[in-house]
Amino acid sequence: MVNANKIVVAVKGVIVNEGKVLLVKRAEDEVGGGTWECAGGKIEFGEQLESALMREVLEETGLSVTVERILYATTFHTDPTRQVVMLTYLCSSNSKTVTLSKEHTDSRWCTKEEMKLLLTPKIMKEFENHNVFALEPLI
Template identity: 40%
Template sequence: MAVKVVAGFIEKDGKVLVVKRPAKKKRGGLWEFPGGKVENGESLQEALKRELKEELGVETWVGEVLAKTTYVYPEEEIELYLLLAKIKDEVCLLEPSEVRWVELKELENLTLCPADKVLLEKLTLVKNKK
């Protein structure tokens, strides 16, 4: 059964927030949209609010699902949801090894986690249709 994971698409001043995974974690050193695993009984929105508070120390408004993908890593299958989010505070570096605000077009130059790369491709397709 796939592990449900949420990620936030947080935009500010034309830039998107991405975080670098800690070296000691799976896929360490790769960039991703901030978020984490959904716990039992949590909605996607509740999970993202909790994860962003734990990882970045921010209060968050969470909106709709922008994109979804299922990705199979060697050790697990994940169902990854990218949700629109807005943060109310300045970001603190609690868990990620680095945070960065980048333009959407710059994201393709970062080494993203494979599942996040798929989400970015889906998101780009949706944005290009508008």
């Protein structure tokens, strides 16, 4: 019998520029369509974690980022046979000019208060549990 279970490893970046964090809004036809999130995506076989994050951010936003450090790791199921392992990193960017891919329809550089209004309750809980809002570079 073939095991139908699948584990996906993804990386996300809390991208900071001048004390604000970049959030991107998922296109309606994407998984989680219409929700706000941090940029990032799945690692490809053979990729290093930080290289995958820099590639994904560049593809999704057009931004070159510096990966500063890992903030936290978590795991969750998107359905009964698909588990995601998510690694979230603190990143910085010297640019605020965003060029979105087809995966996203909008972007915003947000203060902590704006992030709290836009992010899903699940992401908010992760950020609060891992003290992301207490990071020094954020307003």
